[in-house]
Amino acid sequence: MTSIARRYGVGLTGAILALSAFWVVVMVVAPQLLMIDYSFRPNLPLPQRGGPEDSYTLANYLTLAGNKIHLKIFFKTIWASALVTLLTLAVCYPIAFYLAQVVAKQRAALLVLLLVIPFWINEIMRTFAWWIILAYNGPLNKILLGLGLIEEPVRYLSGNAGVIIGMVYAYILFMVFPLYNAIESLDRHQLEAARDLGAGWPRIHWRVVVPHAKPGIATGCIMTFMLAAGSYAVPALLGSPGSRWFTEIIYNWFFEGGNWNQGAAYALILLLLCLGFIIAMMKLFRVGLEDISR
Amino acid sequence: MSSQGLLRLCTRFYLLAFFAYLFMPLAVMGTAAFNASRFPTITPWQGFTLNWFAALYQDGQMWQALWTAIAVGLGVVALSVPIGIAAAFLIMELRSRARTLVYGVMVSPLLTPGVIIGISTLIFWRPYGVTGGVLLMILAQSSFIAAYVMLLVMARMQRFDRTLEEAALDLGASHLQVFRRITLPYLMPAVLAAAVLAFLQSFENYNTTVFVRGFDTTLTVYIASKVRTGVSPAINALGIILIAVTVLAAGLYELRRRAEARRAARQAPAAEAGPALAQPAV
Numbered sequence: 020m021t022s023i024a025r026r027y028g029v030g031l032t033g034a035i036l037a038l039s040a041f042w043v044v045v046m047v048v049a050p051q052l053l054m055i056d057y058s059f060r061p062n063l064p065l066p067q068r069g070g071p072e073d074s075y076t077l078a079n080y081l082t083l084a085g086n087k088i089h090l091k092i093f094f095k096t097i098w099a100s101a102l103v104t105l106l107t108l109a110v111c112y113p114i115a116f117y118l119a120q121v122v123a124k125q126r127a128a129l130l131v132l133l134l135v136i137p138f139w140i141n142e143i144m145r146t147f148a149w150w151i152i153l154a155y156n157g158p159l160n161k162i163l164l165g166l167g168l169i170e171e172p173v174r175y176l177s178g179n180a181g182v183i184i185g186m187v188y189a190y191i192l193f194m195v196f197p198l199y200n201a202i203e204s205l206d207r208h209q210l211e212a213a214r215d216l217g218a219g220w221p222r223i224h225w226r227v228v229v230p231h232a233k234p235g236i237a238t239g240c241i242m243t244f245m246l247a248a249g250s251y252a253v254p255a256l257l258g259s260p261g262s263r264w265f266t267e268i269i270y271n272w273f274f275e276g277g278n279w280n281q282g283a284a285y286a287l288i289l290l291l292l293c294l295g296f297i298i299a300m301m302k303l304f305r306v307g308l309e310d311i312s313r
Numbered sequence: 314m315s316s317q318g319l320l321r322l323c324t325r326f327y328l329l330a331f332f333a334y335l336f337m338p339l340a341v342m343g344t345a346a347f348n349a350s351r352f353p354t355i356t357p358w359q360g361f362t363l364n365w366f367a368a369l370y371q372d373g374q375m376w377q378a379l380w381t382a383i384a385v386g387l388g389v390v391a392l393s394v395p396i397g398i399a400a401a402f403l404i405m406e407l408r409s410r411a412r413t414l415v416y417g418v419m420v421s422p423l424l425t426p427g428v429i430i431g432i433s434t435l436i437f438w439r440p441y442g443v444t445g446g447v448l449l450m451i452l453a454q455s456s457f458i459a460a461y462v463m464l465l466v467m468a469r470m471q472r473f474d475r476t477l478e479e480a481a482l483d484l485g486a487s488h489l490q491v492f493r494r495i496t497l498p499y500l501m502p503a504v505l506a507a508a509v510l511a512f513l514q515s516f517e518n519y520n521t522t523v524f525v526r527g528f529d530t531t532l533t534v535y536i537a538s539k540v541r542t543g544v545s546p547a548i549n550a551l552g553i554i555l556i557a558v559t560v561l562a563a564g565l566y567e568l569r570r571r572a573e574a575r576r577a578a579r580q581a582p583a584a585e586a587g588p589a590l591a592q593p594a595v
Contacts (some may be wrong), residue, residue, distance in 0.1 A: 023402075023406040039399050046459075047421065052428075135563075139341055139513075144555060144556075147342065149338055151341055152337075158355055191335070216518050249428055250520060251427075251520045251523060252519040266428050280576070286433075290426065290429050
């Protein structure tokens with residue numbers, strides 16, 4: 020601590036510490052702690068707060084266990100987010116490998132720019148674009164009908180399909196870049212050596228590229244799963260009342276049920292789910308926090 | 314056909330399919346803005362029109378939402394950029410355990426779902442009488458956007474030659490002068506990039522904003538509410554304008570970055586020829 024004062028002087032050091040403390044304490048840690056506190060208290064009218072009835076309870080958490088519909092939506096959110104993560108990985112792995120190992124550097128830079136452009140555009144706008152494509156009378160149904168692949172138009176937007184399709188598209192970039200960074204650091208000679216020793220392409224990927232790209236795969240999967248499970252925008256636009264997402268239940272507790280304590284408990288359950296996924300991936304792929312936030 | 318040729322053909326096809334997948338939604342959305350249909354779609358095509366741009370221009374709510382979004386974005390830049398710079402300075406000075414802990418807390422908002430950031434901010438400020446609105450949107454968005462700023466500033470600081478600071482101090486400059494005349498100018502490219510990123514992140518945010526917006530509406534919230542409650546192709550017209558603005562901005566940014574990279578490449582050999590100064594371990 021004295022070194023920082025020597026480097027920046029007392030005034031600047033004060034400003035640095037004050038700003039950092041305001042951020043960490045007031046904007047990040049304290050709100051989270053208060054949310055945890057909220058989640059363990061009953062929802063009481065204002066005058067009774069702090070009174071004898073305002074004691075810690077697990078009731079808000081037990082609500083989820085006792086509510087079949089909410090529980091179903093909770094598990095749906097988990098498997099659908101996992102599916103989104105897997106699909107995004109499958110879509111992004113080839114392009115990441117191509118950009119990192121196959122194509123020449125300059126051409127890769129151009130393709131990366133092309134890749135990034137759609138993501139400069141508002142997420143809501145991109146999701147809205149899928150709403151048009153997936154509509155009952157929309158272009159996708161028209162094309163598939165025209166090709167004779169389906170006999171009747173499909174209602175993508177009243178099930179989970181629309182939400183999953185929209186999410187895969189929305190999170191491509193968060194998967195491509197970690198994969199690209201990881202695969203790029205692989206020495207091309209290793210691929211050539213594997214090929215010279217007689218390995219086919221599937222084997223080279225499975226035994227050489229994938230093990231090397233582990234940190235990138237873990238990071239991409241963590242980002243995608245977290246974004247998918249925590250998304251409110253995509254299910255709100257591409258879902259229907261019949262295919263609600265867990266975040267929508269949380270939103271309803273706050274702004275329709277008016278029960279913030281209950282909402283906080285559900286939010287915390289979502290946070291624990293994401294945290295559990297992050298820890299599981301970090302253990303599974305043996306990567307650290309610094310690898311992920313890079 | 315040889316297996317090499319087949320592989321190349323497959324790669325071609327995959328690339329084409331991938332980039333079509335990437336751009337098709339934008340093309341569809343853009344095209345629908347010119348369709349005379351009352352509803353945003355391209356099937357059936359009912360004739361070319363520019364009416365939706367006029368309708369958009371006359372949409373008072375849209376303008377209101379746009380100004381709110383800009384106000385929030387500027388507020389986020391004003392709050393998150395100083396915080397991010399300060400946090401980067403602090404992290405660079407910390408060692409081992411303390412560094413790992415503080416760094417972990419600071420990047421944790423990036424690994425927290427946006428809805429949770431919104432909820433915790435909403436709950437925290439209620440006892441102080443701060444309810445949803447512009448101020449709360451700025452606070453909630455900045456809590457994770459500051460982390461992006463910190464990472465960008467840190468990346469540039471790692472290559473900073475600290476002896477410059479020490480030399481200036483030895484020559485009698487005050488700490489504030491050193492910061493204003495040496496450190497900050499060096500960090501400027503990263504700070505500017507961070508400011509642009511912070512504004513864009515704020516502008517497009519939905520998941521966090523929707524919980525702390527109160528009765529205020531940003532452009533993103535407005536678009537989402539339109540899609541949910543009855544949408545007109547005027548929203549597509551807005552989409553085209555947003556795309557045009559962002560692509561233009563991205564293009565300018567890229568050109569500037571390349572010019573800067575070229576300049577740096579020209580200067581680098583000269584710098585390397587000078588006496589090698591030991592970089593302090595970070």
